[in-house]
Amino acid sequence: MSVPFSGAASVAGIGATEFSKESGRSELQLSAEATLAALTDAGLSPGDVDGLVTFTMDNTAEIALARELGMGELRFFSRISYGGGAACATLQQAAMAVATGMADVVVCYRGFNERSGQRFGQVQNWAAGQSNTNGLDNAWSYPSGLSTPAATVAMQARRYMHEYGATSRDFGAVAVADRRHASTNPAAWFHGKPITIEDHQSSRMIADPLRLLDCCQESDGAVAIVVTSTERARDLAAGAVPVLAAAQGSARDQFVMTSYYRDDIGIPEMGVVGRQLWAQSGLGPADIDTAVLYDHFTPYVLMQLEELGFCGPGEAPGFVADGAIELGGRLPVNTHGGQLGEAYIHGMNGINEAVRQLRGTSVNQVEGAAHVVVTAGTGVPTSGLVLGRDG
Amino acid sequence: MSDTHDWIMEQASLLRDRGETTPRPARDPVNQPQVHTWLEAIGDPNPVYRDTPEATEVHGGPVAPPAMAQVWTMYGLDPHRPADDPLHSMMQVMDEAGFTSVLGTNCDQTYDRYLRPGDHVTVTTRLESVVGPKRTGVGEGYFVTTRSTWRVGDEQVATMLFRVLKYKPGPRSSGPDPSSTVRPARNRDSEFFWEGTAVGELRIQRCNGCGALRHPPGPMCPHCHATDQGHVVSPGRGHVYSYVTHHAPQVPGKQLPLLLAVVELDEGVRMIGELRDGTGSRLEPLSGPDSGAVEIGTPVEVGFERIDDDLTLAVWRVVDGGSA
Numbered sequence: 001m002s003v004p005f006s007g008a009a010s011v012a013g014i015g016a017t018e019f020s021k022e023s024g025r026s027e028l029q030l031s032a033e034a035t036l037a038a039l040t041d042a043g044l045s046p047g048d049v050d051g052l053v054t055f056t057m058d059n060t061a062e063i064a065l066a067r068e069l070g071m072g073e074l075r076f077f078s079r080i081s082y083g084g085g086a087a088c089a090t091l092q093q094a095a096m097a098v099a100t101g102m103a104d105v106v107v108c109y110r111g112f113n114e115r116s117g118q119r120f121g122q123v124q125n126w127a128a129g130q131s132n133t134n135g136l137d138n139a140w141s142y143p144s145g146l147s148t149p150a151a152t153v154a155m156q157a158r159r160y161m162h163e164y165g166a167t168s169r170d171f172g173a174v175a176v177a178d179r180r181h182a183s184t185n186p187a188a189w190f191h192g193k194p195i196t197i198e199d200h201q202s203s204r205m206i207a208d209p210l211r212l213l214d215c216c217q218e219s220d221g222a223v224a225i226v227v228t229s230t231e232r233a234r235d236l237a238a239g240a241v242p243v244l245a246a247a248q249g250s251a252r253d254q255f256v257m258t259s260y261y262r263d264d265i266g267i268p269e270m271g272v273v274g275r276q277l278w279a280q281s282g283l284g285p286a287d288i289d290t291a292v293l294y295d296h297f298t299p300y301v302l303m304q305l306e307e308l309g310f311c312g313p314g315e316a317p318g319f320v321a322d323g324a325i326e327l328g329g330r331l332p333v334n335t336h337g338g339q340l341g342e343a344y345i346h347g348m349n350g351i352n353e354a355v356r357q358l359r360g361t362s363v364n365q366v367e368g369a370a371h372v373v374v375t376a377g378t379g380v381p382t383s384g385l386v387l388g389r390d391g
Numbered sequence: 392m393s394d395t396h397d398w399i400m401e402q403a404s405l406l407r408d409r410g411e412t413t414p415r416p417a418r419d420p421v422n423q424p425q426v427h428t429w430l431e432a433i434g435d436p437n438p439v440y441r442d443t444p445e446a447t448e449v450h451g452g453p454v455a456p457p458a459m460a461q462v463w464t465m466y467g468l469d470p471h472r473p474a475d476d477p478l479h480s481m482m483q484v485m486d487e488a489g490f491t492s493v494l495g496t497n498c499d500q501t502y503d504r505y506l507r508p509g510d511h512v513t514v515t516t517r518l519e520s521v522v523g524p525k526r527t528g529v530g531e532g533y534f535v536t537t538r539s540t541w542r543v544g545d546e547q548v549a550t551m552l553f554r555v556l557k558y559k560p561g562p563r564s565s566g567p568d569p570s571s572t573v574r575p576a577r578n579r580d581s582e583f584f585w586e587g588t589a590v591g592e593l594r595i596q597r598c599n600g601c602g603a604l605r606h607p608p609g610p611m612c613p614h615c616h617a618t619d620q621g622h623v624v625s626p627g628r629g630h631v632y633s634y635v636t637h638h639a640p641q642v643p644g645k646q647l648p649l650l651l652a653v654v655e656l657d658e659g660v661r662m663i664g665e666l667r668d669g670t671g672s673r674l675e676p677l678s679g680p681d682s683g684a685v686e687i688g689t690p691v692e693v694g695f696e697r698i699d700d701d702l703t704l705a706v707w708r709v710v711d712g713g714s715a
């Protein structure tokens with residue numbers, strides 16, 4: 001690469017609305033509020049923004065957001081596909097635009113009424129009816145009734161249990177960690193509501209082997225993140241949190257949620273992301289102080305630990321045992337409570353938590369956190385980040 | 392059923408534990424014009440609710456009808472419900488559990504004192520109880536009770552116990568309607584497969600260039616890049632590669648719980664389909680990984696379920712005595 005990427009761009013501001021089950025306002029308003037909050041955090045104004053990035057799934061057009069906030073001219077806008085797999089890639093787009101001079105200040109945003117409006121956890125008839133290759137792919141699963149995110153993940157989880165002897169309790173360790181962290185996070189929906197492994201084990205089956213407490217929440221809310229050059233961010237109100245690495249990944253024979261036709265199923269696309277993250281940043285799993293791992297369903301957190309190299313294949317059940325991924329453990333994961341505990345904002349709220357850890361302002365601060373890895377949606381083409389502490 | 396019940400009670404417990412909502416102020420203070428409108432609508436001639444000598448004599452001035460307590464904090468026509476409203480949240484839980492109809496049953500109010508014009512009330516609500524399931528004349532349901540408290544400042548002025556029956560309208564429906572099954576998107580690359588199931592053939596794409604078998608099919612062979620694609624008819628034997636028992640939410644056209652598998656065919660390709668018992672009847676799935684009915688490796692063979700003229704699905708029958 002002729003332009004050095006690692007560390008060239010930084011997160012300069014983060015913002016979010018409250019997280020709820022019924023926001024009572026439009027998705028455009030949610031995204032406008034979160035964006036304004038992120039700009040305020042950075043000490044910038046809407047007029048400073050010249051780039052916007054979001055998910056292809058987002059219902060708010062860049063131009064609509066720009067109008068609400070009175071932004072001026074935009075010279076960079078980009079959208080990423082594959083549902084929650086887009087989360088970290090929005091920052092990759094922003095950081096690449098900033099590093100190459102295509103834009104100066106880029107806001108990544110995601111806002112939805114995912115609980116009070118269209119709920120992703122229900123059967124999405126539209127996904128099977130799309131007249132494109134994604135719709136054709138879904139023809140092999142939806143008509144038979146395999147048509148919810150939970151069921152598609154459960155299919156992978158069952159195979160993982162079979163191959164490695166993992167149990168429902170191993171998945172539960174992730175839920176317990178998330179809910180413990182959420183319990184001390186006032187912004188979390190489940191603030192003050194920790195669970196035990198017994199709560200997890202007695203929660204109802206959604207798609208056996210997945211129980212209710214293996215599944216993330218459905219939430220209303222929005223998150224926005226301001227990216228600019230590290231040099232400029234250092235002079236701004238909140239300082240710089242450098243993007244040390246940012247990567248996307250899809251693997252051989254990739255499908256959306258139903259990559260069942262590979263020799264070994266699982267989530268090798270996260271391995272594609274992980275290898276790039278370590279190569280770009282010059283870091284490795286041992287250098288990571290805390291991780292934000294996409295947790296729409298608990299089994300994929302275990303598989304991510306393996307794909308990212310925190311442990312070997314099949315070793316994640318042992319890795320997460322005995323509170324190892326809880327605050328004080330060897331690798332605290334999802335210190336905001338994750339999408340099970342804080343809110344499901346398609347992974348974007350986890351990026352904000354990584355920034356807080358590196359600023360030293362998390363409510364569940366990991367002492368001296370200097371490197372945080374963040375991942376995006378699993379089971380789909382995905383993305384990841386390594387963020388660092390400046391200086 | 393008991394899973395659903397446990398879940399309802401768990402959600403109820405979570406909502407109950409949240410206690411009272413944040414006090415929500417009335418849109419307007421207690422005021423005479425709104426009292427007048429209410430009195431007219433009810434047809435109440437009582438002079439103490441108006442600016443009359445009787446009101447001055449009895450109460451030192453007009454007071455508001457106590458039964459208006461709830462009126463002051465009504466949401467209006469464009470409700471902005473606070474996210475922590477426990478009644479609304481509980482109704483959503485019940486909807487999700489399939490108890491979609493609602494019937495108000497009780498409303499008991501108590502009044503601590505008269506309200507006067509100028510009083511500005513707030514209301515808080517908490518979930519009191521969720522009781523059920525009960526069989527009632529309209530269907531099976533749960534009684535959901537909330538308690539609201541109105542205050543002026545810190546002083547309690549009125550309370551209300553409000554109970555609704557949230558129920559499944561009876562009689563029970565006779566099951567899902569197969570015609571609502573989600574339809575596959577098809578095009579020239581995949582049509583041969585659906586034409587096959589319609590005539591009782593399980594077709595696997597075969598590359599006419601190199602002979603490779605492939606499912607799901609596509610227009611270009613990933614091995615030799617030939618675009619000349621044919622198919623073979625498979626005897627439809629294989630084994631369970633992975634499986635899931637789908638309990639929630641409802642799936643169009645399917646009866647729950649629904650047993651689904653990724654099947655690995657003897658030819659090496661994999662396909663997704665519903666698991667059935669040896670006779671092709673719906674397999675009654677047992678909860679939990681150790682049900683024994685099906686496990687990874689269980690031999691299966693293909694069957695065909697005709698939905699209608701446009702769609703026939705391949706299903707997978709457990710081969711008798713073949714549990715691996």
Ligand SMILES: [Zn+2]
Pocket residue numbers: 598599600601602603612613614615616617
């Ligand atoms: Zn070929």
